[in-house]
Amino acid sequence: ELKVEQNPLFLSMQEGKNYTIYCNYSTTSDRLYWYRQDPGKSLESLFVLLSNGAVKQEGRLMASLDTKARLSTLHITAAVHDLSATYFCAVDMWANNNDMRFGAGTRLTVKP
Amino acid sequence: NAGVTQTPKFQVLKTGQSMTLQCAQDMNHNSMYWYRQDPGMGLRLIYYSASEGTTDKGEVPNGYNVSRLNKREFSLRLESAAPSQTSVYFCASSEETGGFGGYTFGSGTRLTVV
Numbered sequence: 001e002l003k004v005e006q007n008p009l010f011l012s013m014q015e016g017k018n019y020t021i022y023c024n025y026s027t028t029s030d031r032l033y034w035y036r037q038d039p040g041k042s043l044e045s046l047f048v049l050l051s052n053g054a055v056k057q058e059g060r061l062m063a064s065l066d067t068k069a070r071l072s073t074l075h076i077t078a079a080v081h082d083l084s085a086t087y088f089c090a091v092d093m094w095a096n097n098n099d100m101r102f103g104a105g106t107r108l109t110v111k112p
Numbered sequence: 113n114a115g116v117t118q119t120p121k122f123q124v125l126k127t128g129q130s131m132t133l134q135c136a137q138d139m140n141h142n143s144m145y146w147y148r149q150d151p152g153m154g155l156r157l158i159y160y161s162a163s164e165g166t167t168d169k170g171e172v173p174n175g176y177n178v179s180r181l182n183k184r185e186f187s188l189r190l191e192s193a194a195p196s197q198t199s200v201y202f203c204a205s206s207e208e209t210g211g212f213g214g215y216t217f218g219s220g221t222r223l224t225v226v
Contacts, residue, residue, distance in 0.1 A: 004154070033214050042202065043155075045214040088154060094209055099170050102154035 002027050004091050006103035013079050013110055021106045023072040023089035031092035032072045034063050036085045037105070043088065047074075079110045114138050118203050118218035125193040125225045133188040133221050135203030141216070143209045144186035145170075146178060148199040149220075155202065161186050162209040193225045 003026040013019050023032070031050055035043040047056040049065035049072060056063050060083065062075045072089055086105045093101055116137045125131055137144065142163045147155040157170030161180040175197060177189045186205075190197060200222050204215040 009152070042217045042219045043215075045216070048214050090155075099157040099160065100215070101171075102156075104152055104154045 002091065002093055002101050004089065004101045004103040006087075006089055006106050009104060009106060011106055011108045013076075013108070015080055015110055015112055016078050018078065019076050021074040021076070021087055021108075023074070023091075023103055025070050025072075025091045025101075027070075027093070028067075029070075029091045029093055030065075030067045032065050033090045033092070033100075034072070034074055035088045035090065037088065038085050046087075076108075079108075081110050081112060084108055084110045116203055116205055116216050116218035118201075118221050120221060121219065123221060123223050125190075125223065127194060127225060129193050130189065130191050131193065132190075133201055133203070133223075134185070135187065135218060136185045137203075137205040137216070138184065139205060139207075139216065140183070141205035141207050142183070143206045144180065145204045145206075145215065146176075146186070146188045147202045147204065148172065148197075149202060150199050158188065158201075160209070190223075193223075195225045197223065198225045199223060 005024045034046040037043045047063040052067040054065045060077045065072045086107045088105045090102045119134045145160040146158040149155050156172045159178040161167045164183045179187045200220050202220050203218040206215050
């Protein structure tokens with residue numbers, strides 16, 4: 001059974017610091033997505049990673065994918081308060097007649 | 113840009129009542145999905161529709177039914193609501209099944225069953 005594990009589940013960090021969120025998954029897939037969710041809001045697509053070695057950057061966030069290690073990372077550089085949200089990774093399993101499986105989410109709080 | 117529109121945004125039901133959650137998208141997407149979100153569990157797929165006229169079960173389909181009314185609309189029905197169905201429900205759509213390029217999500221329906 002496909003498992004998607006994110007860690008940490010909760011992250012409190014100071015403004016200006018760097019940190020990485022990890023997303024491990026248990027079976028073969030070469031499509032991985034990162035979403036952001038603000039409290040009480042819907043999910044917003046951040047990154048789409050479609051091949052091994054893919055790296056995408058947007059502002060202070062950078063996502064990468066290593067399909068051999070079955071690992072994606074979301075790196076936060078010089079965090080600011082506006083980045084406070086819950087971040088989800090999702091693994092695309094449609095090629096194996098399965099669905100898109102989401103991790104449990106990482107709740108990020110950036111403190112001044 | 114409407115994107116994916118869900119109604120209602122909030123609903124309280126008594127155990128045993130029925131209701132239908134509505135979802136419509138205006139992006140001409142082929143595939144549509146219903147997810148539920150529970151604390152600490154991410155999103156779990158209830159049902160999906162790869163294209164107009166087709167529907168399939170996802171990870172947690174029990175207690176739900178769906179209808180793909182046309183290309184735009186995909187509804188989720190709870191025939192006899194149970195407290196275990198208290199959750200936030202999200203509808204999503206994508207151009208192709210599997211969300212190649214990502215999903216577009218609706219704003220969610222917060223359902224409480226008492």
